[in-house]
Amino acid sequence: MIQISQLHKKFGKLVVLDGLDLDIEAGGIFAVLGPNGSGKTTLIKSILGMVIPNSGAIQIDGKSVLKKWEYRNQINYLPQIANFPANLSVKELIAMVKNLRPKESNEKDLIELFGLTPFIDKKLGNLSGGTKQKVNIVLTFMFDSDIIILDEPTTGLDPIALIHLKKIIQQEKAKGKTILITTHIMSFVDEIADEIVFLLDGNIYFKGSIENLKTKTEQTDLEHAIAHLISKQYV
Ligand SMILES: Nc1ncnc2c1ncn2[C@@H]1O[C@H](COP(=O)(O)OP(=O)(O)OP(=O)(O)O)[C@@H](O)[C@H]1O
Numbered sequence: 001m002i003q004i005s006q007l008h009k010k011f012g013k014l015v016v017l018d019g020l021d022l023d024i025e026a027g028g029i030f031a032v033l034g035p036n037g038s039g040k041t042t043l044i045k046s047i048l049g050m051v052i053p054n055s056g057a058i059q060i061d062g063k064s065v066l067k068k069w070e071y072r073n074q075i076n077y078l079p080q081i082a083n084f085p086a087n088l089s090v091k092e093l094i095a096m097v098k099n100l101r102p103k104e105s106n107e108k109d110l111i112e113l114f115g116l117t118p119f120i121d122k123k124l125g126n127l128s129g130g131t132k133q134k135v136n137i138v139l140t141f142m143f144d145s146d147i148i149i150l151d152e153p154t155t156g157l158d159p160i161a162l163i164h165l166k167k168i169i170q171q172e173k174a175k176g177k178t179i180l181i182t183t184h185i186m187s188f189v190d191e192i193a194d195e196i197v198f199l200l201d202g203n204i205y206f207k208g209s210i211e212n213l214k215t216k217t218e219q220t221d222l223e224h225a226i227a228h229l230i231s232k233q234y235v
Pocket residue numbers: 011014016034035036037038039040041042043
């Protein structure tokens with residue numbers, strides 16, 4: 001579904017992606033992991049066309065996406081930091097996004113599920129961090145798209161919201177969606193990911209199931225397995 005080959009991205013002299021190759025098959029939950037600054041967001045933004053690579057190819061369903069924009073309509077994206085206009089209300093923001101993306105949307109159930117009804121007329125600038133993240137989640141999941149990309153989706157969420165988030169991610173997976181998630185919360189990965197994609201030194205250092213990773217690193221829990229990967233004992 002998503003094919004990336006020989007992707008290079010530098011910011012000035014800093015090499016972030018160094019000839020990265022990655023194939024993401026259709027359907028399933030892929031956790032994109034790696035230390036801070038390893039290039040997870042850069043990779044995701046390259047797929048979304050928000051970062052322009054220096055060289056390399058990105059294809060979705062066999063078609064190159066570089067310098068194209070229409071394909072973005074088949075991707076739902078939850079950014080790591082949502083810079084919402086502070087003066088808009090939640091309702092106004094949802095209406096604005098619906099206007100920008102003329103596609104059927106299903107925000108009502110999500111607003112209710114995440115307990116956002118009492119906040120619907122409140123200005124975004126006055127909301128708590130976790131409540132803003134719930135709005136971010138509603139905006140991401142209210143459209144039906146084949147690919148869902150979530151950059152640190154759990155940030156600021158309380159345990160109940162986290163349960164709801166996990167459930168909607170599983171529901172989307174059951175519909176055959178391809179879901180990419182970056183996170184540093186290993187318990188979250190352990191619970192929901194089918195595959196781990198681990199970035200280090202500008203490349204994919206490991207791609208496979210959690211079970212494979214545990215076997216390869218001879219660790220019984222994911223956190224230690226990842227720590228072993230970073231210590232580069234398994235090149
Ligand atoms: N627009 C930019 N200009 C300059 N440097 C950038 C830019 N975007 C990212 N970088 C740098 O590229 C590197 C990779 O950043 P990126 O945000 O992709 O990492 P990450 O793996 O998502 O990190 P984290 O886990 O901390 O979110 C970092 O050193 C970052 O400072």
